[in-house]
Amino acid sequence: MTSRIILRAPTALGRQLIRGQHTMSAFEMQHKTPLTKRIDPIPVAMYGGRQAVSMLPGGGIGPELMSYVRDVFKYAGAPVDFETVDIDPNSESNDDLDYAITSIKRNGVAIKGNIETKSKSAETLSRNVAIRNELDLYVNVLHCKSYPGLPARQKNIDLMIIRQNTEGEYAMLEHECIDGVIESMKVVTASNSERVARFAFEFAKRNGRKKITTIHKANIMKLSDGLFLETSKRIAKEYPEIEHNEMIIDNCCMQLVSNPHQFDVMLMTNLYGSIVSNVCCGLIGGAGLLSGRNYGDHYAIFEPATRNTGKAIAGKNVANPIAMLNAGIDMLHHLGHVQHADLITKAMVKTICEDKIHTPDLGGTAKSTDVIQNIIDYILTVDVRPW
Amino acid sequence: MSVIARNVNRLALQVISSSVRSIHCTAANATAGIEERPDARTSCTLIPGDGVGPELMHSVQEVFKASGIPVDFEAYFFSEVNPTLSAPLDVVANSIQKNRVCLKGILASPDYSNTGELQTLNMKLRNALDLYANVVHVKSLSGIKSRHENIDCVIIREQTEGEYSALEHEGVKGVVECLKIVTAKKSLRIAKFAFDYATKNQRRKVTAVHKANIMKLGDGLFLKSCEDMAKLYPKIEFEKMIVDNCTMQMVSKPQQFDVMVTPNLYGNIVDNLACGLVGGAGVVAGASYSANAVVFEPGARHTYSEAVGKNIANPTAMLLAASKMLRHINLPVYGDMIRNAVEKVIRDGKVRTKDIGGQSSTQEFTYAVIANLEIPKAAKAAAV
Numbered sequence: 031m032t033s034r035i036i037l038r039a040p041t042a043l044g045r046q047l048i049r050g051q052h053t054m055s056a057f058e059m060q061h062k063t064p065l066t067k068r069i070d071p072i073p074v075a076m077y078g079g080r081q082a083v084s085m086l087p088g089g090g091i092g093p094e095l096m097s098y099v100r101d102v103f104k105y106a107g108a109p110v111d112f113e114t115v116d117i118d119p120n121s122e123s124n125d126d127l128d129y130a131i132t133s134i135k136r137n138g139v140a141i142k143g144n145i146e147t148k149s150k151s152a153e154t155l156s157r158n159v160a161i162r163n164e165l166d167l168y169v170n171v172l173h174c175k176s177y178p179g180l181p182a183r184q185k186n187i188d189l190m191i192i193r194q195n196t197e198g199e200y201a202m203l204e205h206e207c208i209d210g211v212i213e214s215m216k217v218v219t220a221s222n223s224e225r226v227a228r229f230a231f232e233f234a235k236r237n238g239r240k241k242i243t244t245i246h247k248a249n250i251m252k253l254s255d256g257l258f259l260e261t262s263k264r265i266a267k268e269y270p271e272i273e274h275n276e277m278i279i280d281n282c283c284m285q286l287v288s289n290p291h292q293f294d295v296m297l298m299t300n301l302y303g304s305i306v307s308n309v310c311c312g313l314i315g316g317a318g319l320l321s322g323r324n325y326g327d328h329y330a331i332f333e334p335a336t337r338n339t340g341k342a343i344a345g346k347n348v349a350n351p352i353a354m355l356n357a358g359i360d361m362l363h364h365l366g367h368v369q370h371a372d373l374i375t376k377a378m379v380k381t382i383c384e385d386k387i388h389t390p391d392l393g394g395t396a397k398s399t400d401v402i403q404n405i406i407d408y409i410l411t412v413d414v415r416p417w
Numbered sequence: 418m419s420v421i422a423r424n425v426n427r428l429a430l431q432v433i434s435s436s437v438r439s440i441h442c443t444a445a446n447a448t449a450g451i452e453e454r455p456d457a458r459t460s461c462t463l464i465p466g467d468g469v470g471p472e473l474m475h476s477v478q479e480v481f482k483a484s485g486i487p488v489d490f491e492a493y494f495f496s497e498v499n500p501t502l503s504a505p506l507d508v509v510a511n512s513i514q515k516n517r518v519c520l521k522g523i524l525a526s527p528d529y530s531n532t533g534e535l536q537t538l539n540m541k542l543r544n545a546l547d548l549y550a551n552v553v554h555v556k557s558l559s560g561i562k563s564r565h566e567n568i569d570c571v572i573i574r575e576q577t578e579g580e581y582s583a584l585e586h587e588g589v590k591g592v593v594e595c596l597k598i599v600t601a602k603k604s605l606r607i608a609k610f611a612f613d614y615a616t617k618n619q620r621r622k623v624t625a626v627h628k629a630n631i632m633k634l635g636d637g638l639f640l641k642s643c644e645d646m647a648k649l650y651p652k653i654e655f656e657k658m659i660v661d662n663c664t665m666q667m668v669s670k671p672q673q674f675d676v677m678v679t680p681n682l683y684g685n686i687v688d689n690l691a692c693g694l695v696g697g698a699g700v701v702a703g704a705s706y707s708a709n710a711v712v713f714e715p716g717a718r719h720t721y722s723e724a725v726g727k728n729i730a731n732p733t734a735m736l737l738a739a740s741k742m743l744r745h746i747n748l749p750v751y752g753d754m755i756r757n758a759v760e761k762v763i764r765d766g767k768v769r770t771k772d773i774g775g776q777s778s779t780q781e782f783t784y785a786v787i788a789n790l791e792i793p794k795a796a797k798a799a800a801v
Contacts, residue, residue: 072649073606075613077550078704078711078745079517082613107747111617132649136613 071328074138081365084133084140085112089119090339092143094347095354098402099141102355102377105406108362108370113137117157119146127157131164134329141361142333143354144340155202158337163196165331167324168222169229170195170303172335174310174320179383181393182315189293190239191310192230193303194258195324197222200300218254218299223261229325230262230297231269241273242266245282245298245306258299283309304337311336318350318391321357323364330364332357347397350389352378355405377408459746462512463490466522467498468720469730469779474522476732476783477739480758483787486743486751491516497538498525506538510545513710520742521714522735525722535583546707549577549603550610553688553703553716558733560764561696561773568695570674573614574684575607575639576705581681599635599680604642610706611643611678612650622654622675623647626663626683639680664690692717699731699772700763702738704745711745713738728778731770733759736786750792758789 075082087093096114103110115133117126134140145157161167172191176182203215227244234242244262248255259276266274277285279302285292286309298306311320320335334353343349355378362371381387381404388394389401465471474492481488491512493504513519526537542548551574557566584596611623625643629636640657647655658666660683666673667690679687692701701716715734724730736759743752762768768785769775777785 073609075609076708077610077613077706079709080745082617109747113616129651132651136609136649 072135072138075136080109080111081139082111082113082137083361084130084137085114086130086140086142086145087114087116088143088339089146090144090341090344091349092145092339094344094349094398095143095334095351096141098351098398099354099358101402102374102405102409103358103370105409106370106374106377108367108374110362110365110367112141117145119148122151124155124160127155127160131161134161134165134331138329139361139364140329140331141354141357142331144333144337146339159200159202161331162324165326165329166196167326167329167331168194168196169226169325170307171233171323171325172307172310172320174307174314174335176314177319177379177383179386180315180319180388182313183287184290184313187290187310187314189290189310190233190237190295191303191307192226192233192295192297193307194222194226194299195303196300198300216251216254218257220257220261223258224265227262227265227297230295231265231272234272234295235269239272239295241275241294243282243293243296244274244276245279245296245302246276247279247302249278255299262297279305282306286310287313308336316350316391317353318389319352319356321353321360323357323360330361332361332364347399348390349398350391351398351401352382373409373412374405377405380408381405458487458489459518459748460489460491460516461742461746462509462516462519462521463492464495464509464519464521464524465492466720467496467525468523468722469724470522470720472725472728472730472779473732473735474520476779477520477735479783480736480755480786480790481739484751484754484790486748488743488746488748490520495538495542496524498527503538506541506545510542513546513712517710518742518746519710519712520735520739521712523715523718523720525720535585540581540583543577543705546710546712547577548705548707548710548712549575550607550706551576551684551688551703552614552706553691553701555691555695555701555716557695558700558760558763560760560766561700563695565671565694568671568691570671570691571614571618571620571676572684572688572691573607573611573676573678574688575603575680576684577681578603579681597632597635599638601638601642604639604680605646608643608646608678611676612646612653615653615676616650620653620676622656623650624663624674624677625655625657626660626677626679626687627657628660628683630659636680643678660687663687667691668694689717697731697772698734699770700733700737702734702741704738704741711742713742713745728780729771730779731772732779732783732786733763733770754790754792755786758786758791761789762786 085096087096100112113133115130117130147156170193172193174187174189174191176185176187197217197219199214199216201215201217203217204212206212230242244259246255246259248259263274266272283305286306290313296306307322311317314320317334317336317338322333322335324331324333334357340349355374359371359374362374381401385404386394387396387401387404389396389398463474465474478490493509493512494502495509496503524539526539553572555568555570555572557563557568578598578600580595580597582596582598584598585593587593614620615623625640627636627640629640643655643657647653664687667687671691671694677687688703692698695701698715698717698719698721703714703716705712705714715738721730736755740752740756740759743749743755762782762785763773768777768782770777770779770782
């Protein structure tokens with residue numbers, strides 16, 4: 031029964047996009063495709079089967095959740111060593127941020143909470159966006175799957191959201207040319223649209239998904255969203271075995287809350303992805319459950335699906351640890367430690383679906399530590415070590 | 418930590434009956450629909466090696482048996498000096514590849530070659546598994562008299578290229594050329610290993626040992642690779658030192674060193690020098706890493722063949738290597754248990770082997786370690 035719940039995450043997902051770019055010569059990269067960034071990947075920090083991973087706890091409930099992940103990993107015997115990197119939210123300088131990015135480049139993989147950017151000055155970048163852009167993590171994947179037995183608006187949802195993660199409305203190009211008139215630019219490029227579309231179709235193919243729906247607003251933004259839509263239609267022709275259709279974002283949101291079962295894989299630009307992700311999380315039980323994965327050609331970052339800091343509940347021992355734990359499980363799948371990932375998944379599903387130990391956000395009264403304790407207890411029942 | 422504190426009863430139970438529990442819990446769980454986790458017992462390749470290796474391994478196995486450690490050994494006799502009895506290289510390599518951990522004694526390498534083959538078996542094994550990084554943690558043990566105190570340094574050595582490339586030829590009669598190969602890829606790889614090791618173990622400084630003033634291209638490349646990699650680790654201090662100066666500093670003021678990264682031959686020399694500072698080949702453990710596998714072995718490579726069968730060799734190095742192995746495979750409590758017992762026996766000073774100034778036999782030392790095995794304080798505090 032539990033096996034149905036196990037995430038259908040493929041192993042080594044990040045590696046699969048090494049195509050195209052690497053068959054080009056350095057000359058071609060420089061002169062024929064000026065938008066392609068040339069990156070010499072640094073080998074990952076894996077020694078003797080143990081992998082070093084950057085851990086960015088971020089603000090709010092991040093540090094608590096990370097300590098739970100550490101505990102569970104320790105008891106499950108996952109061969110992962112964490113390198114914790116803290117970013118000071120009050121600092122105006124980007125030194126900590128640069129160090130965090132360097133650390134992810136060295137390790138190749140990171141698990142991350144939501145990082146606060148307190149500064150309101152236009153020069154200080156939003157750190158979350160800066161990390162994604164600097165590492166070129168152009169796709170965000172969210173697997174939205176219902177947990178049986180959990181209070182939720184909709185039952186039996188199983189859909190994937192694939193979101194362009196680096197451009198669109200998040201290009202951070204805003205200006206005031208004339209007093210009182212502010213322009214914000216939304217940038218859509220053919221190359222990034224193609225990468226993300228190709229990722230979506232490859233992903234659907236590998237995971238046995240049947241249908242991809244491109245979400246857009248090309249009736250209004252005929253050029254920018256039009257380009258995104260055209261690109262995905264073009265790529266769809268290369269994958270005749272996967273059904274492809276399109277839907278306008280406003281209609282999509284309505285359909286999601288009324289009949290979400292019609293969707294399989296959804297492909298969309300940055301801002302729509304942010305909205306749809308949050309809608310889906312709301313449908314199956316809130317911000318505390320799901321995890322999101324960010325992939326680039328060389329790096330991968332795992333984080334909770336809804337990028338909230340949860341400052342109001344920080345330090346109260348009531349935050350739902352499941353989302354961050356799911357991010358950890360995604361990471362183990364990515365690193366190829368399927369056994370450990372399955373063990374933690376089983377323990378987690380048993381805790382929330384069978385034992386019904388729920389934090390307040392799911393309508394329960396349990397503390398965060400109760401949930402984690404139950405998960406660890408389950409892991410220990412199948413272990414013989416004296417902890 | 419509340420998570421552990423809540424677990425008191427379970428912990429107490431597990432600590433007391435860890436070896437028995439595995440049997441009972443399988444049966445109980447079978448009815449509850451919970452399967453035993455597949456990696457509850459770990460298998461580990463065991464290569465006793467030449468010289469006193471088999472005696473030392475016996476000692477390790479005694480200790481493992483006495484503490485009920487869930488590790489199964491897959492033993493292979495592997496030797497260059499005894500080729501008829503030796504298991505084939507690919508069999509041993511496959512076993513290590515599969516188990517990902519190996520505990521290995523020292524293989525004797527003769528200083529002649531009957532067949533014209535230049536690579537030693539040790540080198541073949543390293544190349545087959547790509548065990549590129551050798552780590553020797555040299556730490557003073559209290560209770561052993563030595564010239565220096567409080568030494569705590571880690572020597573990281575590239576061990577798949579450099580002088581050990583086994584490329585030697587006599588182009589003109591009487592003139593032998595030996596090639597030392599240095600590649601950017603492998604230099605960067607070992608430099609990154611050293612910095613990652615320093616990051617993981619909260620070390621502050623990495624020293625690159627080289628001879629780039631003479632070998633400007635070869636060692637120069639190694640040094641440049643280390644410098645390049647150092648830029649990615651702004652929080653770790655980086656310094657470079659010429660190998661001859663390094664050996665002098667090592668014997669006069671070894672406390673200044675933290676993590677050292679070296680090419681192949683220099684590493685070999687510095688390893689042995691440093692081991693000598695803290696009590697000799699019998700007391701320092703080392704490990705060789707590839708991306709996927711680790712081979713744990715004594716830090717200084719001596720077979721001590723003159724002591725074979727005399728029951729006088731010091732099993733400390735092998736026991737400490739085993740303790741490191743247990744930490745690596747996520748059994749840190751057992752690892753600490755063995756390490757603490759060994760340290761206690763040496764500190765007490767009643768049972769000492771000949772090399773550290775005593776009269777006891779290998780067996781007596783082993784039994785003394787077994788008598789001192791106890792659950793470390795941290796785990797005990799949680800259980801009480």
